[in-house]
Amino acid sequence: GQQVMQIPQYQHVQEGEDFTTYCNSSTTLSNIQWYKQRPGGHPVFLIQLVKSGEVKKQKRLTFQFGEAKKNSSLHITATQTTDVGTYFCAGGDRGSTLGRLYFGRGTQLTVWP
Amino acid sequence: DAGITQSPRHKVTETGTPVTLRCHQTENHRYMYWYRQDPGHGLRLIHYSYGVKDTDKGEVSDGYSVSRSKTEDFLLTLESATSSQTSVYFCAISESGRGNQETQYFGPGTRLLVL
Numbered sequence: 036g037q038q039v040m041q042i043p044q045y046q047h048v049q050e051g052e053d054f055t056t057y058c059n060s061s062t063t064l065s066n067i068q069w070y071k072q073r074p075g076g077h078p079v080f081l082i083q084l085v086k087s088g089e090v091k092k093q094k095r096l097t098f099q100f101g102e103a104k105k106n107s108s109l110h111i112t113a114t115q116t117t118d119v120g121t122y123f124c125a126g127g128d129r130g131s132t133l134g135r136l137y138f139g140r141g142t143q144l145t146v147w148p
Numbered sequence: 149d150a151g152i153t154q155s156p157r158h159k160v161t162e163t164g165t166p167v168t169l170r171c172h173q174t175e176n177h178r179y180m181y182w183y184r185q186d187p188g189h190g191l192r193l194i195h196y197s198y199g200v201k202d203t204d205k206g207e208v209s210d211g212y213s214v215s216r217s218k219t220e221d222f223l224l225t226l227e228s229a230t231s232s233q234t235s236v237y238f239c240a241i242s243e244s245g246r247g248n249q250e251t252q253y254f255g256p257g258t259r260l261l262v263l
Contacts, residue, residue, distance in 0.1 A: 041190075044188070065247075065248055065249055066248070066249045068251065068252075070252075077238060077254040077255065077256055077257050078191065078238070078240075078252075078254045079254070080251045080252070080253070083249070083251065085249065123190060123191065125252075127247070127248025127249055128248060131247070131248060132247045132248075133198060133204075133247060133248060134178075134179040134196075134198060134242050134244060134247050134248050134250055135181075135193070135196060135206075135248055136248055136252060138183075138190055138191040138192075138193075139190060140188070140189060140190035141190045141191075
């Protein structure tokens, strides 16, 4: 069945270092979405990628969708303490019209000053 | 934030007792979802609904049932709670126009402890 794998599970960085999390799907996706969950909070939508090879930026965050629409990455440049949280990717099955997303297990980012 | 509320927000119960969690939305969105979140497992889908009285199982549906009799309410029931169901439960909603390309909006979560 559909699976979305996400690595690493944990990442500890010093403030100012870069951070990257990767997602891989066993099947072709219709789209990939990224969510952020702050400690004690709920997941919040960050961005959606739909097109093959798409790249989007939000300030220090860069999101990429692979050419085959099976993988994606989130890169944060010069991390800040406000970036702390867990980042989830979520993909939609290209072969389905239902509104179900398949979530990766998330990458928990810790930033120390 | 989208208009999603969950109740209760915290609950402690004993093994073997029934528990019902409620998700209420004011957005009139078609899709509603129940996830559980546990350390190391991320968000796992329990059940979801794509309309009133239309539901389907997710990847961890054993021991859970759901009901949706109104667009705005989605209930999750643990018929006989077990300690393995101790978790944080999130409800989410999404519109229907673009299927799985729609954004999901999450509620604040319910922390359930089964003793």
